[in-house]
Each structure stands twice: as structure tokens, then as C-alpha cells.
Amino acid sequence: MTGNTAAWIPREYAQLEVGPAPYPTPGPDQIVVRGHAVAVNPLDWVLQVAGPVAYRWLTYPTVLGSDVAGEVVEVGSAVTRFAVGDRVLGHAVGSDKDSNSAAEGTFQQYSVVLERMASPIPDSMSYESASVLPLAVSTAASALFQDDLLGLRHPTATPERTGEVVLVWGGSTSVGSNAVQLAVAAGYDVVSTASPRNFDHVRALGASQVFDYTSPTVVADLIAALAGRTVVGAIAFGATALPACVQVVAASTGRKFVVAASTPVSFEGLGEPDRPRFALPRTVLRLGAKTVAQQLQARRAGVTTKFVFGTSLKHNEVSTAVYRDFLPAALAEGRYVATPEPLVVGTGLECLQEAMDVQRRGVSARKVVVTLP
Numbered sequence: 001m002t003g004n005t006a007a008w009i010p011r012e013y014a015q016l017e018v019g020p021a022p023y024p025t026p027g028p029d030q031i032v033v034r035g036h037a038v039a040v041n042p043l044d045w046v047l048q049v050a051g052p053v054a055y056r057w058l059t060y061p062t063v064l065g066s067d068v069a070g071e072v073v074e075v076g077s078a079v080t081r082f083a084v085g086d087r088v089l090g091h092a093v094g095s096d097k098d099s100n101s102a103a104e105g106t107f108q109q110y111s112v113v114l115e116r117m118a119s120p121i122p123d124s125m126s127y128e129s130a131s132v133l134p135l136a137v138s139t140a141a142s143a144l145f146q147d148d149l150l151g152l153r154h155p156t157a158t159p160e161r162t163g164e165v166v167l168v169w170g171g172s173t174s175v176g177s178n179a180v181q182l183a184v185a186a187g188y189d190v191v192s193t194a195s196p197r198n199f200d201h202v203r204a205l206g207a208s209q210v211f212d213y214t215s216p217t218v219v220a221d222l223i224a225a226l227a228g229r230t231v232v233g234a235i236a237f238g239a240t241a242l243p244a245c246v247q248v249v250a251a252s253t254g255r256k257f258v259v260a261a262s263t264p265v266s267f268e269g270l271g272e273p274d275r276p277r278f279a280l281p282r283t284v285l286r287l288g289a290k291t292v293a294q295q296l297q298a299r300r301a302g303v304t305t306k307f308v309f310g311t312s313l314k315h316n317e318v319s320t321a322v323y324r325d326f327l328p329a330a331l332a333e334g335r336y337v338a339t340p341e342p343l344v345v346g347t348g349l350e351c352l353q354e355a356m357d358v359q360r361r362g363v364s365a366r367k368v369v370v371t372l373p
């Protein structure tokens with residue numbers, strides 16, 4: 001029998017502990033992936049510092065982690081796109097309410113991924129590079145292409161230029177970098193924001209103009225840049241991004257819709273060992289108050305806002321449009337790049353707690369990655 005090892009979160013708020021885990025059995029539409037690299041997302045440490053509030057349904061012990069790149073070792077009975085030995089990337093969804101499954105966390109040797117949330121990767125691409133993509137691609141694709149969000153045209157190999165513009169606020173974030181690439185591959189012009197040190201990075205991904213989000217004139221600068229253009233909506237990354245995006249789309253011609261990816265209050269301070277007592281309930285109260293204030297601002301401005309859940313595409317055609325119909329060929333032909341660059345913090349499941357702490361303290365245009373031996 002094959003053994004398995006996981007970096008478990010043994011109970012609410014606990015640090016990760018490496019130990020034995022059951023080898024998972026795939027459902028009919030799932031594959032088992034032997035992970036060779038996993039990436040860390042803000043969701044991982046948010047679940048650690050605020051899981052019982054943010055994801056109340058999670059049962060412990062469980063295994064965190066959404067991003068994996070590795071080798072297929074087993075396929076479910078209905079799987080047709082993959083075979084044992086294939087090199088793949090996959091977005092695992094174990095923390096979703098309808099999964100709540102340790103087997104679908106990627107911080108272990110063998111994890112389970114839905115067939116429709118996985119893509120083959122080219123031989124030339126390292127597992128570390130491939131691991132940066134899945135959750136970021138899923139979140140960006142959900143925001144851009146789902147009918148209940150921006151509902152844009154899907155990406156293709158030969159996109160027809162629409163002449164319309166998407167605003168991606170935070171183009172140097174991991175998800176934002178993928179939103180820029182996906183929107184361009186769908187035929188849209190992208191205007192974005194980032195720190196000046198990342199302007200070239202965001203332009204290289206296809207954005208036509210990039211603005212400094214820390215500039216006091218950024219909203220006015222964006223409104224001026226978008227004058228005479230048709231804006232099809234915005235995606236807001238960063239705790240303070242939503243109100244700014246609302247102002248920009250309210251003053252521009254086009255669809256008055258902003259997709260929020262970030263909560264208006266960050267949970268990052270909750271991970272510090274010396275955090276004040278009652279820090280979590282205080283953060284939750286501030287979050288509620290800010291959410292209401294931002295919704296009122298948007299309503300007054302005539303702008304619709306909606307939060308994106310990066311796993312929502314698993315329920316609709318966007319998952320296959322991206323993971324099956326677009327990404328495999330785009331990666332193989334070099335039309336889509338694995339971005340941002342991996343920041344490999346170590347080898348082995350034992351490194352994952354440190355990796356989550358590194359991601360929580362902040363990165364700039366890099367994705368925290370751990371290699372699995």
C-alpha cells in the first residue's frame with residue numbers, strides 16, 4: 001500500500017505539523033497528483049489565523065493548500081484527459097464547504113484534484129514554475145469570465161481585439177498578473193496599477209498602461225487615461241482598492257461593475273504571536289463596518305460590486321474553457337507565462353509553515369513555493 005505524508009493543521013489556529021496521512025482515493029472526476037512543488041496563497045494563512053471565522057465548516061485535523069504541480073499517479077473512472085505519468089498543474093478545493101476534505105489539500109505528498117481544474121504542463125516548464133498558476137488563474141478567470149461577474153469573452157489563441165478596456169487594480173499581485181494575461185488573451189486592452197518597480201513586469205504581461213497605486217493622483221490619472229474608452233469593468237486587488245476602482249468606473253464610459261478580490265481589512269497581523277487579545281473579533285467587526293461603508297459608496301456612485309470566490313469556476317463552464325481549452329496549448333506555445341516568478345523557500349513539507357509566514361509578511365511580484373522531494 002502507498003504511504004502518504006501531510007503537513008497537517010491539527011486544530012483551529014495551530015501551526016502545521018508533518019505526519020502520516022491516508023493515501024487518497026479519487027472520485028470519478030478526480031485525479032491523484034504526486035506533488036513535486038506547491039505554492040502558498042494568502043488563503044492558506046488566512047485559514048490558519050481566522051479559519052473558524054472565515055471558513056466555519058472546516059473540520060480538523062485538515063490539510064491546507066490549493067496549488068500543486070506534479071505527476072498524475074491515479075485517475076478516477078470518468079477521467080479522459082489525463083493518464084498516469086502526465087505532468088500537470090492543479091487547483092485543489094479541499095477547503096470549500098462542499099468538499100471540506102483533507103485529501104483535497106495540496107500540502108501533502110499525494111493530493112486529489114478535479115479533472116476540470118487541472119492542465120497538462122510542457123516538459124520545458126519546471127514544477128516550481130507551474131505551481132504558481134492554479135489558484136491565481138482560477139480566481140482571475142472567475143472574475144473575468146463568469147456571467148455573474150464581468151462575463152467577458154473567453155481567451156483564445158487568436159483573440160479578436162475588442163477595443164474595450166479592463167482595469168486590473170494590482171497587476172503585480174499573483175492573481176492580478178494572471179488577470180492581465182487572461183484579459184489580453186480574451187481580446188481586451190488592460191490598464192493596471194502596481195508599484196513603479198513592477199511597471200515593466202505588468203507591461204510585459206500585456207498591460208498597455210500601468211499607474212502607481214500609491215500616487216495621490218492615481219484615481220484622477222486613471223480617469224484621464226480612460227477618457228474616450230469603453231471600460232468593461234474592473235477587478236480590485238488590495239484592501240484599499242475597491243473604493244478607488246468604484247470612483248474610476250463611475251467616472252468612465254462603460255459597464256459600472258467592480259469585482260472585489262480582497263477583503264477591505266487585512267488579516268495579516270493576526271498571524272503574529274504577540275497579537276493583542278480580541279484582535280480577531282476586532283478585525284471581524286472592522287471588516288463588517290468597512291464592507292457596509294464600501295457598499296454604500298458604490299451604490300451612491302451607481303456601481304455594482306461583487307466579491308469573487310476563486311473556486312467558483314468549478315461549478316461552471318469557465319473551468320473547462322480555461323484549464324482544458326486555453327491553458328494547455330497557451331503554455332506549450334509560450335503564449336501564456338507562469339507568473340509571478342517562484343520564490344522557492346525550501347524543500348519538504350516541513351518548510352510549509354515558514355512558507356506561509358513569508359507569504360503573510362508580504363511579497364512583491366513573487367509567489368512563495370516549496371519543492372517536494
Ligand SMILES: NC(=O)c1ccc[n+]([C@@H]2O[C@H](COP(=O)([O-])OP(=O)(O)OC[C@H]3O[C@@H](n4cnc5c(N)ncnc54)[C@H](OP(=O)(O)O)[C@@H]3O)[C@@H](O)[C@H]2O)c1
Pocket residue numbers: 041042043135136139169170171172173174175176193194195196198213237238239240241260261262263307308309310311363364365366
Ligand atoms: N477572492 C478570492 O478567491 C481570492 C483568491 C486569491 C487571492 N485573493 C486576494 O487577492 C489579493 C491578491 O492575492 P495574491 O495572492 O495575488 O497576492 P500577492 O501576490 O501576495 O500580493 C502581493 C502584491 O500585492 C500588491 N499590493 C499590495 N497592496 C496593494 C494595493 N493597495 N493595490 C494594488 N496592489 C497592491 C503588491 O504590489 P507591488 O509590489 O507592486 O506594490 C504585491 O506585488 C489578496 O488580497 C488575496 O487575499 C482573493
